[in-house]
Amino acid sequence: MPSNFIWYELMTPDPAGAASFYGAVVGWTIAATRDPSAGDVDYRMIGRSDGGNAGGVLALGADMLAGGARPGWLGYLEVADVDAAIDAIKADGGAVHMPATDLPVGRIAMIGDPQGAHFYIMDPVPPPGSEGMESDVFSVTEAQHVRWNELATSDPDAAIAFYKKHFGWGQEGEMDMGPLGAYRFLQRGEVMIGAVMPLMEGYPVPVWNFYIGVDDIDRAHAAVTANGGTITSEPMEIPGGEYAMNAIDPQGAPVGFVGPRK
The missing domain is CATH 3.10.180.10 (2,3-Dihydroxybiphenyl 1,2-Dioxygenase, domain 1)
Incomplete structure (x- = not known):
């Protein structure tokens, strides 16, 4: 599995x-x-x-x-x-x-x-009563769950081969980002869980980035700035019609958010 x-x-x-x-x-x-x-x-x-x-x-x-x-x-x-x-x-x-x-x-x-x-x-070690159940911290669709796992790396080909070999993932499909290279999608079975992208300017080292689901991207954008965070990438429409953005929380942790525009 x-x-x-x-x-x-x-x-x-x-x-x-x-x-x-x-x-x-x-x-x-x-x-x-x-x-x-x-x-x-x-x-x-x-x-x-x-x-x-x-x-x-x-x-x-x-x-x-x-x-x-x-x-x-x-x-x-x-x-x-x-x-x-x-x-x-x-x-x-x-x-x-x-x-x-x-x-x-x-x-x-x-x-x-x-x-x-x-x-x-x-x-x-599963909590008592939850033996055999899968963790639900990741969800493709739900707010308050991590919805997307994005690896920025210096060698996308090698990284994809590594995660396919050791964790059983698939890699099918990609999105052309022009001079930034290919955004290559990762699958766990039939579920698309994230993507691999080339390391870009501003990323000093390869890193996993996580996008947390929010109920309204514009409300979340306002809350980031009102509560001491910094927007590093403004909301951008993604396939499916929702929006994703990147930020740094007040303590310095990079984080992404994804959700609908209401």
Whole structure:
């Protein structure tokens, strides 16, 4: 079975500030206090209006920032065997940035693909009563879920080959971006989950970008600027008639938003 994005994590030095921003822009509720099951780490859940979780927030402490951590979003890809995946990824030129670690929610590791884009791999432990159910943090259509996963990379051909081999994805179809190159679509089975694009000016390193669903792109645009964020790419119409835009949240994490214009 092809791997799925099963979790998204915001790394930020100011969880309360992030809660205010994403609450206004997306409608999420980020917990005011750390999750007690996370031990010594300040980790908080992101709640959706429907009662589900959209992901988590990791507070970046002074030691993490001193060690080079920066605000940003990371995705988690499900694998059946974290250790076997690490070995295979390292053999193909990937890197391990956090070794395999057991948590109450599963076994995880932070990986860098051969071009340098970071993500987690995870063999999750399902919550009681949800065995066999798929994570719903990603949705093609729904607001308050991540709706699109976009990889900007220095070598699209190599990156596509890597993710096809290790995570079972497909790559069919593309959109011509003129001098910027091809925007090449990724599929998990029959579901289009995102795309791979060439690294452009302004992207210092390869990176996964995530587009969060909003109910109204113009309302979200106004909320970004009113709540301390910065728009880096104005709303642009995408296939299907909705609009996507890019921003930087008040704490410095790049983020995308996608939704209808009402």
